Amino acid sequence: MKRRKFITVTGTSAIAVTGISPLLTWACSEPKSSDTLLKEQALLAFKRFEEVWDFQDFWKRGNTFDACLVFVDALQQRWSEDKEVVAIQEKVGKMLEENLTFFNSYNPGTLWADDFGWWGLLALNARKHLLRIGDKELADQYLKLSTDLCWEYKKKTAYDHTDTANPVQHGCRNGDANGDSLGVKNTVTNVLLFLLSSRIYRLSLTENINDNDKYLDMAYRQWLWFNEWFNLEEYQYLKQLSTSGALVQERPMAFFEGSSYQEKTHPTWAEGWVWTGDQGMLVAALTDMLAIKNELSTYLKTNNIDSNFDIKAYESRLKEIIKSIGQGVKNAMVANVDGIIREAPCLPSFGPEHGRDYLAGRGIMLRYLGSDEARALINVDLTENIEKTLAAIWSTRDLATNQFQPEFTSLQNDKLYVEQFRKLWGFADDVYQWDIESMKEKNKDGVCQSVGLDMLGAAIKSM
Template sequence: MFIKNTTLFGASLFSLPLLMTLSSCKSSSSSEKVLKNQAVSAFNRFKSVWNFKDFWKRGNTFDACLVFVDALQNQWPDDSEIIEIQKEVEDMLKENLEFFHSYDSGKLWADDFGWWGLMALNARKHLLKIGNIELANAYLKLSTDLCWEYKKKTAYDNSDEGFPVLHGCRNGDANGESKGVKNTVTNVLLFLLSSRIYRCLSEEGIANGDKYLDMAYKQWVWFDEWFNLKDFEYLKKLDAEGVLVQERPMAFIEGSTYIEKIHPPWAEGWIWSGDQGMLVASLTDMLAIADDLDAYLKRTNINPNFDSGTFKSKINNLIENLAKGIQNGLIANVDGIMREAPCYSSFGPEHGRDYLAGRGIMVRYLAQDEIKKHLDIDLTDNISKTFEAIWNTRDIATNQFKPEFTAIENDKLYIEQFTQLWGLADDVYQWNLDKMKEKNKNGVCQSIGLDFLGATIRSLKEE
């Protein structure tokens, strides 16, 4: 968040007669033409930076690509350039599957499998659309038999030793040599992966989905029990409407198993944008499968007193409060641009390279039609303003997006805003990516732009 917006398209990439930004387009047709040209250019740059060697980041960046390309296909299904992009993504998915199997799975971490499992489900949707059934089935198998099973067998805590909340998912390695911590990102990944696999199997009429429904419910219970423990503020209220979930539940009390401050280094008040989007997505899934869950819990006698009406009401209320928290806490009043919360744990040299993608992950989910209708807020203008900032600060020669795309004077005002709402903040304006390889950085930054551009394209359907 350090670069001033001074390059209003520079020497226009598209040779348009007038320099235009999205916000200055006078008609939906001109806006659509600009967006399509931007989309093709952004994807062409992604092709040159996507195949870097960093396991979880590559899975996540390609998930961004798949959701982005889905938005292109929905908007321009018969466009020859978009059809060509669909074919190119098919070839990239073949290469990605080989990349996944080139790794020793035992040395990977629980969250790695979450990112790849979610990407694999979107890969399946893409491949089914273009008729590659064999590769689509391979990606489903990757999501269920490899990613989900690893998380369940080695990361989920089946013991009765957790306090003050039982169970949950640790971010340990697949070999089981390191247990890791029960942070938010690892738990919400298992939550969302379980609900999304269940929905995928149900929609396709594939049997044996109960174990995924069961795990989604268990993860809901873990989050819900934490949220009910108000003293620990895992779900913390802002000094305005809304709540945000912190990046790790902590309980500094006698006997607590939630006191670990490392892996990665924790600091008080730490929140991450990616968690917010994935939690909202998980909760939206639970609304969609609530009736199935009701039947399952009563059939198995796990919770015969489960009331789906009360459950849906609670979920809806939680989604609305999280949406208000995102609107008030992660969007700057000064310019309407969506930001990462100013937490050193996210920006710092230890793990800045891991948390960089959060803004893209958040909007990737919030912009989905099914999720938007539950938010009770409209983020369309904020998303388009954020993409405009990303586009205007790109490297014009390559169309490479950058990690920082807002003005420092506005960042300072945002930090003041966040401090007032949250109670504390760090004076951070720039991502410390010294430990990140250049190609990896370019791939992640490009994926953030694809997430916001895809979300902006989806809004065209509403005009």
């Protein structure tokens, strides 16, 4: 895959200098405000998404459409009266009808635990969107998909209900719904169950969802799993950088006789592997747990689960981890040389075995770190980095189609970033391109466009 020629950009106002598309004519007219430019970029990015979103890959389609939903929510919040934005809201409603048909075409038993996590989260955002445009019937179907299907499958078939795991009990495996494969307890599978549980519970506080304590209970169980691992500092699951901040690794590993956490496959693991998407989702789940601290305290004490629960210590611990990951992202996943947000240089993420799955990570991270709640807690300002990353994504797009690309940074700067990351993390691979030649073109286009939508959504909220 050839790299594009890169230009120097300093912000949103410089984004359009690479070419002029029919709707981007400001280079030949009087200057437009950054607000207007950002909106026009968003409209063009969505127009391309309409052409590539309808592809046949279950988890990727779920994730890419979730990116779209968060993006159009940001559009609506900022330009609610704009006619083109209103039209997009209606279009997405029709697309959600097709997406539900797509979901129902699959036998749930053939799906994996993380599949249910991605679609469960999408379904909650779909409900929010559909209620906003007045389609309560379809909104209720999506809620049922999230709670009665996705969450229940993850709880029943993926969560480890035994007390035998060592050194940390329970957790969630990325197995198939039929139970033919148990899978591995990696970060993404566990954080998806964590986040889905916390999000459903928070929704239940404003809507009539029966038996909502079970979602709070599972969110708490997942919090205990993560926190116990983080307290076992010798395993470095929450690994500190050499300067300040920390990142959660792709999975917890403990190599000793009798350990339940030694599996190096499914997907194939390598030492030091860390993924952007995990950071954003974990911060989101911890942010939820902070928001529901009072409800959790009442639940634990009323049900004699933890009568000595210390809400202040709990709150302090959550904030400590959130800030530590925020600092880790700022220091290790933003290149000093150009301020652009990157994927950690770990060969397992770039492929060829898993590149097509981890390609979306940069967008997923910003989808969650770009929320108002997360921005207030991570204690770092990523606004300038979001702006510079969006500029890079825009300047390297296909000018004819406005299709975003897997790579949007220069090779020279990438090499400097790898050295930066290696010094901070202790591990790094000399990888500069996504090895995704085996990925179907439309699937690739959909995923790449979703990364851009995630970045645009974060920019719309912060710029």
